[in-house]
Amino acid sequence: MADTTTKREPDGVGPDDLTLKVKRAKTDSENGGGEVGEESETNVLSGFQTSAVLSDSAREKNIFIRGKLADQDAVVILEKTPIREDSLAEIFSGSRLKLEMKNDIYSTYRLQPPTHLNEVKTTVVCPATEKHIKKYQRQESFLVEETGEDYQAITLPYIQKQSFSVQWVHNILEKKAEADRIVFEDPDQKVGFVLLPDFKWDQKQVDDLYLIAIVHQRNIKSLRDLTSEHLPLLQNIFQKGKETILQRFNLPASKLRVYLHYQPSYYHLHIHFTKLGYEAPGCGVERAHLLADVIQNLQADPQYYKTRTLYFPLRADDGLLSKFKEAGRL
């Protein structure tokens, strides 16, 4: 579970909200299938030169490709879209079907649906850095044991030295990007946050609902920084996140898995809201921490996350893993 997590998070950005989607679909058909219209464009990928497949998943029907786009390093991610219930009638009536095999009551076919019902979600990172390429490269993972002292001596200096850019997070918080994607905002600078769909969710069905709450406070790097003073912030996100998802997507709290990652993929505090039953990458016990547990633990011990040993997987090529190895902690 662990090593599929970071590689599919082009860092929280993604397509628009449901209303907008429906509108666009309509525009497409009015325009004769989207050949023309404000959003159509030339196929920028026709010039993409593949150099390597970084990873792929036959189970999830995705592939991560490294290559060149107009002489720049780029990563292209293709992932087939889920099959929607509301498109079934059209799929059954409008597809071409070829028999593969028949045995007693079982038969299998290859089915070619109408193209507009069978799209591939495509993400382009360009120019891509060495770090992006590493991120999407399939890698073995190792479980690391990090004491509170290890965090101070190994992890924190590493994070600070790397100074990972979270400019794209600031863009969202300042409405310089993705403003139209925001599902909910509490603008309070102390307990407020922005809730928006994760990149991985195309918002066409709630089965794989995936939203991210990004806090307005800019000094909280991760779970390790949380103390009881952050309880109002965490409780506010939990409460308003659940209310918003009920109102907007009609999913009650009993259908949600709400959690933090440790290590996170970027060091600006954010919380994951996913649908229970959807096996979201990174929801495994080795990386995810239920927000409800985090709140209880901080209520019982304000220093819980400062002092506990935390366990998390790191990929073989993660610089932090080398630091743990150098320190003789693996």
Place this chain on the structure above:
Amino acid sequence: MADTTTKREPDGVGPDDLTLKVKRAKTDSENGGGEVGEESETNVLSGFQTSAVLSDSAREKNIFIRGKLADQDAVVILEKTPIREDSLAEIFSGSRLKLEMKNDIYSTYRLQPPTHLNEVKTTVVCPATEKHIKKYQRQESFLVEETGEDYQAITLPYIQKQSFSVQWVHNILEKKAEADRIVFEDPDQKVGFVLLPDFKWDQKQVDDLYLIAIVHQRNIKSLRDLTSEHLPLLQNIFQKGKETILQRFNLPASKLRVYLHYQPSYYHLHIHFTKLGYEAPGCGVERAHLLADVIQNLQADPQYYKTRTLYFPLRADDGLLSKFKEAGRL
């Protein structure tokens, strides 16, 4: 996470082997794309009447549908095909592309590939029996919040009344069954345990290593019963389990995910050892508790698991869920 495991097994039906595929594809193109030829046919699914979606997976891009085909009960399974490396060049050059959003170096698109590169594997079971339909039916899950009081008032009486049989566990501990499958035993009646492969693991590769440690003590039902007095037992299992797996399967502790389930599927304490990176069913944060965390929590608070609110998913048809509903706790 758990309930997606069984539903993905259409009983071994499926298309033929790759060689046959390649041969057929060739026949298709010789025949001008398969419009005619021995295997083309009329679209038998155009008359399919959907009555219900039995289950689907946004992650795996599949859907299981119940309905009528020529007046007979039928189940139709659609699953998108994996993206093949050898089709990438044609996908990039021959697709239509629509921009969804752009932020900094990230952009997302909807891509419509050529239909022959974007097929849907289709399985038809017809006539389907009631058993087929049950098999493919997804049970929804709900996240339950169980306080320490809820455990005493709702869960414990339910467990006791059900008196789930754990005779098969006693058979293992007494070597009346599966004795030849035991990988390791510490016979001590206080801190001892038996380690054996889980049924899900065929032991043919370590990629999906899955072992279970069953404690000799018979009075510990679950995580809820654990206090600091059980620390020697838990530490013994953790230590000797890891040592055994290293010796026997050559996997170090840094490649293992060691955890308990709550709720467990049987009420005799047992601990799961799975390979890190293998997405074992039930390793999600909503059901799994890392043994290392359990030990730390009990060291800090001997009553941790007696007093904390615990969260876990229950399937819609679980009798315990009804009890929580009757008590107004959902």
